[in-house]
Amino acid sequence: MDHQLIVGLEVHVQLLTQSKLFSGCINRFNPDEPNSQTDPVTLGLPGTLPVLNRRAVDLSIRTGLALNCEIAPFTRWDRKQYYYPDLPKAYQISQYDLPIAADGWLEFVADEETGERRRVRLIRAHLEEDAGKNLHDDSGRGGESRVDLNRCGTPLLEIVTQPDLRSAADSRKFLEELRLLLSYLEVSDCNMQEGSLRCDANVNLKVTTDDGHEVATPIAEIKNLNSFRGVEAAIEYEEQRQLEEWQRTGLKMGDVGGEKETRGWDADRGITFSQRGKEEAADYRYFPDPDLPPLTVSAEWLEEVRATLCEPPADRRERLQAAWALSAYDASVIIDRGRRLADYFEEVARLCGDGKQAANWVTQEVLRIMNDRGIEIGDFPISAPVLGTLLERIVSDAITVRSARTVFADLLEQAEGSQPVTVDDVDRVIDAKGLRKVEDTGQLEAAADAVLARNAKIADDVRGGKTNAVGPLIGQVMKEVRGADARAVRELLLKKING
Amino acid sequence: MSLTRASTDELLQLLDSREVSAVEVATAFLDEIEARDEQIGAFLTVDRDGALTAARTADERRAAGESAGLLGGIPVAVKDLVCTRGLRTTCASRMLENFVPPYDAHVVRRLRDEGAVLLGKVNLDEFAMGSSTETSAFRRTVNPWNSEHSPGGSSGGSAAAIAAGLAPLSIGSDTGGSIRQPASFCGVVGLKPTYGRVSRYGLVAFASSLDQLGPLSRDVSGSARLLQVIAGHDPQDATCLNVPVPDWTGQLEQPLEGLKIGVVAEQFADGLDDEVAAAVRAAVEVYRGLGATVEEIELPHARHSVATYYLIAPCEASSNLARYDGVHYGHRAEQFDDMVDMYAASRGEAFGSEVKRRIMLGTWALSSGYYEAYYLKALKVRRLIRQDFDDAFRRVDLIAGPVTPTTAFRTGELTGDPLAMYLADIYTSIANLAGIPGISIPAGISQAGLPIGLQLLAPSLEEDRLLRAARMYERETNWHTRWPASL
Structure with missing residues (x-):
């Protein structure tokens, strides 16, 4: 069977x-x-x-x-x-x-x-x-x-x-x-x-008997399921109940006593009842x-209403994956949180030109704060243009991801103080904190040379194979040149030490 | 001249010229009600304080040189099927014996806006179900022309109040003839407007697709004026038509040229009282004398009108009256076993037998397995009746005929034979099924001293034609000036 x-x-x-x-x-x-x-x-x-x-x-x-x-x-x-x-x-x-x-x-x-x-x-x-x-x-x-x-x-x-x-x-x-x-x-x-x-x-069952006959069990209508979990659990329960009932009574749909029945769902006890x-x-x-x-x-009238339709979430989920190279998981996280968040994500992604970067920020930073504060995206203090601009600075290599986090935290703080955050605040904070990556290699070279001259012993250790010893030197260079990219400084120092 | 014998126009003239005050007019009618309504039985509730307050307001407006409104200071009696804020609205039923609406019906709002003085609420058949006002749970209304006879119904209180000089104007409702038949029985003017001409908001529903509110008055002019006030679009009633309201009072005295009157031969066949037939024929001759041409027409499906009406109306009524279940308002039984028993006991105790009969008829006819054979078939016949009128009005401007087969029957004469009572709606219910306007005007007095009415029917929205034609007849005759000998 x-x-x-x-x-x-x-x-x-x-x-x-x-x-x-x-x-x-x-x-x-x-x-x-x-x-x-x-x-x-x-x-x-x-x-x-x-x-x-x-x-x-x-x-x-x-x-x-x-x-x-x-x-x-x-x-x-x-x-x-x-x-x-x-x-x-x-x-x-x-x-x-x-x-x-x-x-x-x-x-x-x-x-x-x-x-x-x-x-x-x-x-x-x-x-x-x-x-x-x-x-x-x-x-x-x-x-x-x-x-x-x-x-x-x-x-x-x-x-x-x-x-x-x-x-x-x-x-x-x-x-x-x-x-x-x-x-x-x-x-x-x-x-x-x-x-x-x-x-x-x-709910009912189509039972195939051992001799190959197909019969339907009586239909039960389970009323007023008020949670997704309840829907799943009630149907699971009903499947088992009807199977046992069938095995016990052999009652089919259409038999006397096999009429449609209305049943309730008791979520506490996990059972349906007549x-x-x-x-x-x-x-x-x-x-x-x-x-x-x-x-x-x-x-x-029909056309007027048709004009108010939006892209269905299922299509949009697939499109986000294709257009912004998102994982199925990230796309779902964004789509499932609602249309306004999806709109927010897409605007950020468009402005910074990097879907992956936008997805990381939206699914981690933005959602975390929304969840902590119990708010929806409409009440989130950093608008899509602001976040998009900030991420664009990462993508264009103007600041580091780490610096961007600092700016983000600063902007959130500004919003706490009831100061609305605008796009202009992004560069203002970057500059005020001196976070912009230094592209003037001359300044970096000079600083690196000075630091190496002061630390000949460490340079020797590095040359001798203790590559990690270069760490403190990186810190010293960055102290002199604010906004320098740590990775770039490290490479520069290693190059100079190893010739 | 006694104020309570004056027509609406005469009263307005006296008020506008400040010869009398609205308070004096209201007091005259209130005193008349107090003195004589115990015998007539027209009123269920008299609102002396409310009436005098409204009258004072009308007087103050006139004194200040403001407009007092189209009905400034004119007393009006309102059928107790129409909701009045703060004033008991019983529908002549034990079910709503103590029901005080928290809102005004649209027509009541319009009346108040135009300065009318609401005297109180008048008697009717319970929930308007009946043709004699005998199914009222509270009191018997007599025909002022002969107290042993019925005033007709269901707007019996509205018609009797005017015939007895207890009000110059009243509001009635007409589902199958409930304005025109009592108007005819009591020798007053009563008009059922086109379906949708007057908002039903606040009219307690009997049969929603047939119910229509309308005026009753001593003369045609009074009805024209009252209709002028209550007609017009109301966004709170989705079936109320959004069409302009013509100036009926202004055009009333203009006769209609080249009028073509249709007469339905079948209406003069079996069952029509000889005196009524003669009076109607004489009225048609009056029109001929005024230059109208008269043509015989046919309404082939009219003979099915009572059967059709008594399916559609009870079906809708059974649904409309389901809300009276004792849960949220209205009568609730004191003794009951469970919820279902509470419903059954409350409804069983508070509804009268005619209401129960119609609820049962309608419930049965809407039941699964019967719906197609009865309700749907009735709707089809209704369409054919409409078609009959469309065809007829391509040939004639108006249809003239009797309102009822007989003059007012004796109280109790038909209560044991509901079918005979239903059949008396034969000439009136067709107008409700077709949605067209109709008027009943006084057109004779029988040898027994009872009034005879003439019914005129017009195409949809042609109240203007109806009123002007009625006025043409009224000018030539003096039936509307007669008073019962007992007065």
């Missing part, structure tokens, strides 16, 4: 709009002040009406285009009806049979070493309003349940994949690539902890919302 894991994902993405999908009410994550981000429309008060936030459609189209989808020229809004306390209208405005985007795909890198990409087909992406949140008393003392409607009405794009994923690790990698793309598109902040990116996984009885298939009584006119997406 053999088996193959089959996974399809439903990914819910909260869109970064100023206001909610159908009202002017502010849209922001704010769990500390429940029900403060509401208005009569959000509360579903009698007499209120929805009005579409076109910005949310812009962001949905942008996402759809980046996911290689067809964008619907004509779509509409449907009411999905069910009773739940976090849904004050008792219906969710969604898109039932005419999603804004359909038939797309996204590739993810399945193998870091070889760069092998795998393609996951996307069935659809539709726009809908998020529900609020029910907060239950977890103490077990039967306290009151409460409802927070801050989240209610937030624009939510639901992206549904074909069941193209074949392992838990792939599922995680796909989701990470999707998250990265969405953050590059600046359509969502994709924070899984805060719920702006949520994932449900549809949430909703299989027989309770809901009838949502979808029908077109009479409060909202259908939506026509004109060719002009």
